[in-house]
Amino acid sequence: MNVLLSLAFVLTWSSGFIGAKLGAGSAGAVTVLMWRFLPLALVLAVVALTLARASWRGLTARDIGRQAAVGALSQSGYLLTVYYAIQLGVSSGTTALIDGTQPLVAGALAGPLLGQFVSRTQWIGLGLGVSGVVIVTAADFAGGGDTAWWAYLVPFLGMLSLVAATFLDRRSARPVRPAVSMTVHCATSAVIFTALAVAAGAATPPAERSFWVAIGWLVTLSTFGGYGLYWLILRRSGVTQVNTLMFLMAPVTALWGALMFGEPFGPQTVLGLAIGLAAVVVVRRGERPRGAAGPAGRVTAESERTAPRARTAR
Template sequence: MNLLLSVAFVLCWSSGFVGAKLGTEDAGAVTILMWRFLPLAAVLAVAALALGRASWRGLTARDLGRQALIGLLSQSGYLLTVYWAIQLGVSSGTTALIDGTQPLVAGALAGPLLRQYVSGRQWLGLCLGLAGVALVTTADAGANSGVAWWTYLVPFAGMLSLVAATFLEQRSRTQVTPAVSMTVHCVTSALVFTGAALATGSAAPPSTSSFWIAIGWLVTLSTFGGYGLYWLVLRRSGVTKVNTLMFLMAPVTAVWGAAMFDEPFTPQTAAGLAVSLGAVAVVHSASPRAPQAHGHHPDEDQDEPGDGRRSPTRVTCRS
């Protein structure tokens, strides 16, 4: 089951880069993101009302505020930078490469922030994964030499935004169902992008059918598929392993591009895909080990007994 979820996550998440390329051919980043999230948020809000108060019972205003912040970082901040970078001329492969450095950042921070043990074998897999992603995207980055250097900082900022959201969620002590978190995240993004589109005069969608095909693609595959599976795999497998799967995004995006846009799929692309697959295998075969640190969690608050909040969970990387 974990293998199937991982495969589905990689395919759906990488489809977002393809959907961004489809959408930015007809409209700007803010317009696409507004129409991606506005109808989605409306549907999820209606569904939340239909489900009643059971899923929301026990959640405080602080819990909902934390979920809104997670959504702001993991959806609004991350997606805006990815779409904007592609709109500025950074290729989808290079954007995926920069996004693929996330596991190294998350792995470096997992110990001090989450008390997760990251073994030497896992670090080897992380470094192999970065090498595989670099193989796929090096030639593509060279072909985009006309793009201003600072544009490559845009997807890097988005990667950091997603890392921050991941750790914020992992340090939360309140269990929130996926349906509730998805609703809060999408409503937050809808408000952010609708406000930005109205403020910049870019709310009107283009009349082309390809734009709405891209929106349907992004809602179905990227949001429900990629984004939903990200949090599911994160809870089942831990932050290091789920972020290691990010190494597969660049080579898989290259496969998407070759199939849909006739982009070249070179032997270097195939080699990078093979190395990235090997990196994931190395990390997932690493021996489990218990966390090394104990004591007071830095994010612990002095909650009153019996307030319904669970104690902080120390997540351990397990293979």
């Protein structure tokens, strides 16, 4: 996996937690999410009808419906829980830390669902990553103040939603170009969040400048950057590789939170970052060569799935 691409993904994906914190100071979750996706969906729709019309050729209603379901899970379900947890008082770093358990869940399911079996060395790396998450989460929970204990369970729902979206997308028989998937995902989220905001009477945006700064931050860095790179790396390198990078989100987000919001960043967070980096290195070293047979003689997903889709992602 390209190192610069991975670095850009970690920075832009973690920016979403910071953007959620920025937006939470001036509006509710559904208001921020509605105005994050509604203008973006309109722009992408115009581009799809003019500059990117060729990308839609050959796609069926079933293909579009699958992408709508992926978008509902990976954007609507995932983001709503992240924003809600932060509004409940869970720090941006801790929310990212809880989401950091995603690689373990994805790794456990990759074999039976996709035939992408995880090697022993990769399991060791995944275990290291979870250890880093536990270390930093424990430190942040201890200083969580008046935040209810059940608020820390909310991000787990978002993590499961993103895992479900990842596997739903990878089981698709027909590759979909990034321009198409991004447009469908954002349009789906725009519809869902607009409906929720209108139903809650929260569709009117606040007049504060900070609100629109947060929206610009989220659209530019988080959606085009983090979300776009997630699917690009997923298609090029597979589930285990992209999800291992999630171990780095928590400490990086915690550092951002400390610098921008004064959230705690102590020795345990530093230790968690070091363990997360070690986890990424171990998982990459444990990657089987392309075409190598996994358990039961199955060919690994690097040769069966990643190679064909890498060409469409470029």
